[in-house]
Amino acid sequence: MLKGENLTKIFQRGRNTVNALDSVNFCIDRGEFVCVTGRSGCGKTTFLNIIGFLDTPTKGDLYFEGKKLSFSNSEDMTIFRREHVGFVFQKIYLQSHLNVLENILLPLRYSGKNYDEGTKKANELLEILEISNRADFFPNELSGGEAQRVAIARALINSPELILADEPTSELDTKSSSVIMKLLRDTSDKYNVSVITVTHDPLVLPYGDRVLYMEDGKFVK
Amino acid sequence: MIKIIKESLLLLSRRKSRVIPAVLATATGIFLMILISSIGSYFTELSFGISKFFSNRIFLCEKKNFWIGGGLIPEEKVEIISKIDGISEFVPMLITRMSSDDIVVVGIPDIVIGISLEKANIYADSSSIFSGKNITNKLEALVGWDIARRDNLNIGSELTLKGKKFKVSGIMKKTSSFPDRQVIVDLKTLQDITERQNLITCVMAIPSKGVSFEKISSDVKSKIEYIKSVDSSEIEKETSGSLAFWNYLTLVFFLISGIGSLASISAVISMSVTERKSEIAVKRALGAEKKHIFSEFFSESFLMVVFAWIIGVSFAYLFVFFAQYLPQTGGGSIFRISFEILILSFVWSVLVSVFAVWIPLKSILSENTSVLLRG
Ligand SMILES: Nc1ncnc2c1ncn2[C@@H]1O[C@H](COP(=O)(O)OP(=O)(O)OP(=O)(O)O)[C@@H](O)[C@H]1O
Ligand SMILES: [Mg+2]
Numbered sequence: 001m002l003k004g005e006n007l008t009k010i011f012q013r014g015r016n017t018v019n020a021l022d023s024v025n026f027c028i029d030r031g032e033f034v035c036v037t038g039r040s041g042c043g044k045t046t047f048l049n050i051i052g053f054l055d056t057p058t059k060g061d062l063y064f065e066g067k068k069l070s071f072s073n074s075e076d077m078t079i080f081r082r083e084h085v086g087f088v089f090q091k092i093y094l095q096s097h098l099n100v101l102e103n104i105l106l107p108l109r110y111s112g113k114n115y116d117e118g119t120k121k122a123n124e125l126l127e128i129l130e131i132s133n134r135a136d137f138f139p140n141e142l143s144g145g146e147a148q149r150v151a152i153a154r155a156l157i158n159s160p161e162l163i164l165a166d167e168p169t170s171e172l173d174t175k176s177s178s179v180i181m182k183l184l185r186d187t188s189d190k191y192n193v194s195v196i197t198v199t200h201d202p203l204v205l206p207y208g209d210r211v212l213y214m215e216d217g218k219f220v221k
Numbered sequence: 222m223i224k225i226i227k228e229s230l231l232l233l234s235r236r237k238s239r240v241i242p243a244v245l246a247t248a249t250g251i252f253l254m255i256l257i258s259s260i261g262s263y264f265t266e267l268s269f270g271i272s273k274f275f276s277n278r279i280f281l282c283e284k285k286n287f288w289i290g291g292g293l294i295p296e297e298k299v300e301i302i303s304k305i306d307g308i309s310e311f312v313p314m315l316i317t318r319m320s321s322d323d324i325v326v327v328g329i330p331d332i333v334i335g336i337s338l339e340k341a342n343i344y345a346d347s348s349s350i351f352s353g354k355n356i357t358n359k360l361e362a363l364v365g366w367d368i369a370r371r372d373n374l375n376i377g378s379e380l381t382l383k384g385k386k387f388k389v390s391g392i393m394k395k396t397s398s399f400p401d402r403q404v405i406v407d408l409k410t411l412q413d414i415t416e417r418q419n420l421i422t423c424v425m426a427i428p429s430k431g432v433s434f435e436k437i438s439s440d441v442k443s444k445i446e447y448i449k450s451v452d453s454s455e456i457e458k459e460t461s462g463s464l465a466f467w468n469y470l471t472l473v474f475f476l477i478s479g480i481g482s483l484a485s486i487s488a489v490i491s492m493s494v495t496e497r498k499s500e501i502a503v504k505r506a507l508g509a510e511k512k513h514i515f516s517e518f519f520s521e522s523f524l525m526v527v528f529a530w531i532i533g534v535s536f537a538y539l540f541v542f543f544a545q546y547l548p549q550t551g552g553g554s555i556f557r558i559s560f561e562i563l564i565l566s567f568v569w570s571v572l573v574s575v576f577a578v579w580i581p582l583k584s585i586l587s588e589n590t591s592v593l594l595r596g
Contacts, residue, residue, distance in 0.1 A: 054506060055591035074590075075510055082508025089594075093503040097235040110508045154507070 001030045001194060002051060002162060007060035009046050009217075020046040021057065022217035030161065031192045033185060035205050038214035044198040045166055047214070051196070052164045053081040082111050086155030086193075088165035088184075092147045094139040094154075100126075101135045104153045111158055118157060125153040128190070129183055145176030149183060156187060163188070165197040169204060181207045229520045243493050244529045247570070250485030251533030254478040255558060255566050256540065261474030262557040264467040270397030279434050280451040281441055282423035293420040294448070302424050302448065305440050307432035312340045315411050316422040319382065319404065331368060331402045333382055335411030344425060345393055345405060352376060353391030356407060362387035363405040366395040370545075382406065383414045423451070482566075483573050486529075490522050490577035494585070501585055502593035511586050518578045526574045530567050534558075 009021035020043040028034055036044055049055035051062060056071040063069065064084065071077060086107075094103045101122055108118040126132040129149040139147055148168060155163050165184065169177035181197075185207050188195045197204065205211050212219050233240045281302055283292025299313050315335040336344050341355045345363060353376040356363050362380050369392045374380060378389045382404065393400050412418050428437055438450040501514055537558060545554040585593070 049591040054594070055589060078505065078508055078510050081506070087506055089503075093499075095500060095503070097232055106504070107507045110504075110510065110513050158508070 001028060001065055003027045003063040004051055005061045005063070007047070007050055007057050007062070009043070009050060009055070010058045019217050021050065023060070024217070024219060026051070026212075026219070028162075028194050028196065030194055031188065033188050033195045033207065033209045034197070035208035035211045036196060036198045036214060037200065037205065037211060040200075042214045043217040044214055046217075048164045048166050048196065048198055052085050052087060052162075053077045082107060082158060084161050086158065086160040086163045088148070088151050088155050088163060088168045090167040090170050092144075092151050092171070094142075094147055094150060096139050099136050099138050100131065100142070100150050103139070103150055104157055106154060107158045113158065121159075122153065122157060125156055125187075128187065129153055143176070144172050145179060148172060148176075148180050152180070152184060152187065156191065156193070159191070161194060163193055163195045165195065167198055167200065169199065169201060174203065177201065177203065225516065225520050226524065229517070229524050233521060233524060239493070239496075240525065243489050244525050244532070246489045247486050247526060247529035247574075248532035248536070250482045250489070251530050251566060251570055252536045252540075253485075254482035254569070255533060255537040255562060256556060257478035257481070258475050258562050258566070259537070259541065259556040259558045261471040261478070262559045262562055263555045264471045264474070266397040266557050268467045268471075270401075271399070274396060274398040274400070277427060279426050279428065279437060280423045281426055281448050282451055284447050284449045293417065293422060294424075296419045296421055298445070298448075299421070299424060301445055302426075302441075305426075305437065305444065307429050307437055307440070308426045309429040310343050310427040312336060312343050312425040313408070313421045314344070314423060314425060315408055315415070315417060315420065317383075317411070317415055331404075332399075333404045333406060333411060335406055335408035337408045341405060343427070345400070349394055349396070349400070351392045351394040353389070356390050356405060359407045359410045360385075360387055361390035361406070363391045363393060364389050365393050365401045365403045367401040368404060380404070385410070385414050426450075479569065482569065486526075486570055486573045487577035490525070490574045491581045493522070493525075494518060494578055494581045498585055498593060499596060501582075502590060502596075505586075505590040506594060514586060515579075515582060518582055519575065522574045522578045523571065526570045530570055533566075534563065 004024060004026040007021055007024040007026065008019075011018040011020055022043075024047065026047075036047065038044055046055070050057050053062075053069070053071075054077075056077075061068055062071075064080075069080065095106065098106065101119070104122045104125065105115070105118055108115060123132070123135075126135055129152060131146055131149050131153075134142060134146060134150075139150075142150065151168075152163075155165075163184070168184070169180050172180060181204055184195055184197065187193065197208065199205070214220070283294050296313065299311070302308075303311055313336075317333050317335075319331040319333050334344075338356060338358070341363070345355060347355075350363070351366065353363075362382070364374050364380070368374070369389075372380070374389050374392070376389055376391065380387045380389055387404075387406055393403075395401060408421075412420065426437065428434060434450070441448055441450050504514060541554060541556040541558060544556060
C-alpha cells in the first residue's frame, strides 16, 4: 500500500550535516502492523514524519497505492495527510480547551466531512476504546492511558488507511501500555488499518506482525 | 459565519484565563487611544468653533492693547466708527475678566461682556440661545454653555459678578468658542460696577453683504489711527498662533494615540498567537490547512478586539464623565469623544489586530510542521 524508495533525509546545521535517514527502502501492506525500534537519535521520528507526509525527504520517493506522491506543495501534503494518515504522538497532544468528543472530531472540522456521521463514528470508537463515560471530560481530567486512547480515536476518525504512532506508550505505565497496544492492534484488525509504531519498549514489539530495527538512518536485519 | 463566531465564542470562554487578561490589556490600549484622540478632537472643535465665530464678524479695538479687558476707547468715538462704509451692524462692548485672579485655563478664559440692551440681540440672536431669552433689563445675564454647566445655572438662577447679583435670563447654545465661557450683561451696569463709565473695549462689526473684511480693515486703518481691526487671523497672531497650534496639537494627539495603540494592541494579540505555536503544529499535523488556522485565529482575535473595544469605550466615557467634575478643568472638559473617534478607533483596532495575527501566524505556518511539533 505504501512504499518508500531511497528515502534520505539530511539535516544541515551550519557545518554539521546529519544523515538522519540514509537511502531507506520500505514497504507496508494494508492492515499490516509494523514496529520500528532502534537507539535514540537513529532517525525513527524522521522516518515517520516523512512517510506521514509531515516532512519532505532530501531524496527519494514515496508511493501510495502505486501512485507517486509529490512533496512540492505543503497544502497538498496536508490534504493527503488528512485523508490517509492518522497520528498518535508520544506527548499525546490533545487540545486542552476541547473536551474528549471535540478532540476526536477535530480532524473532521478540517476535512469537511459530515459531522453527524463523524459523531456516530466517534461514539463507536469511544465504545471500542472503553472511554464512553469520558466523552465530555477535558484532557486535564484524564489519566495518561485514557488520553492516549482519545488520541487513537482521533487518529481513526477520518478513516485513514495508515496510523503512525511515535512512542505511543513511553509516557505510560506497563499496564496502560499493554492496554493501548492491544487496542491499537484490535482497531487495526477491525478497520483494516496499517499501523507503524515506533517504540523503545521491548514489551511492545510482540504486537507487531514484523519488527524493523533502525541504526544510523538505515534498517538493519 | 455565525457558526464560526459562535464556535470562537465558546473556545474563547473556555480559555478565559488567557483571554480575559489579553482583552483587558487590549482594552487599556483602546481606552488610551480614545482618550488621547479625544483631546485632539477637542482642539479641532475649538479651532473650528473659533473660526466659525469669526466668520461673519470683525472686532474694532484699541490699537496697542486690544486683548481682553485691555485698551479702552471712549464711547463717543463709536460715532466715527459707525460712519465707516460697509458695516451693517455695530455693537459697542465692554469686556472684562470674570474673576480678577488669573486662573490658567486650557483654551478660553472666562469673561463678562457688557452690551447695551437694544444691541444684545445682534451679538447673540435667537438662534444662538439654547433656553430662556436674551437680556431685557439691567440686572439680567445671558450665560454661555460651559459657565452654565460649571456653575449649575438655570433660567432664574442668581449669579454674582463683581459683587453684583444678576438673574440668569437665558443660556447660550454650545459654540465650542468664546461665547461658551462668557456672561453677557447690560453695558451700563457693567460700566458702573467696574467703574469704567463711558468706556468700551471694542466694537463688534458685522460687514454688509459683499463687503470684505480687508476693505473694512483698511478703511479703519486709514480713518482712525488708534483703532485696529481684529479677525481670526489677528487672534491667531495675538494668541501666538493658537489656531494653527491647536491644529498641530490635534495631529500630534492623533498620532500618539494611533502609534501607542498600535504598539499595545499588536503586542498583546501577537503574543496570544505565538504562545499557541504547539497547538497550531498539532492542528497542522491533523490536517488543518493554512486557511483553517487563519480563519480560526482571525475570528477569535476579531471577537477579542470587539470586546476590548466595548470595554475601552465604556471606560473612556466613564472617565470623561467624571473628569468634567474635576475643579482643574474649570467646568469644561478637554475630552471630546466624537462619533468619528469611535468609528476610527474600532477600525484601527481591528486593522492592527489583523496584522498582529497575520504576521506571526504567517511565519509560524511557513515553518515545517515536523519541526514545529518537536517544539
Ligand atoms: N530539525 C533538525 N535539524 C537538525 N538535526 C535534526 C533535526 N531533526 C532531527 N535531527 C537529527 O536527526 C537525527 C534523528 O532524529 P530523530 O528524531 O529521527 O531520532 P529518533 O530515532 O526519533 O530518536 P528518539 O528515539 O530519541 O526519539 C538526530 O541525530 C537529530 O539530532
Ligand atoms: Mg523520536
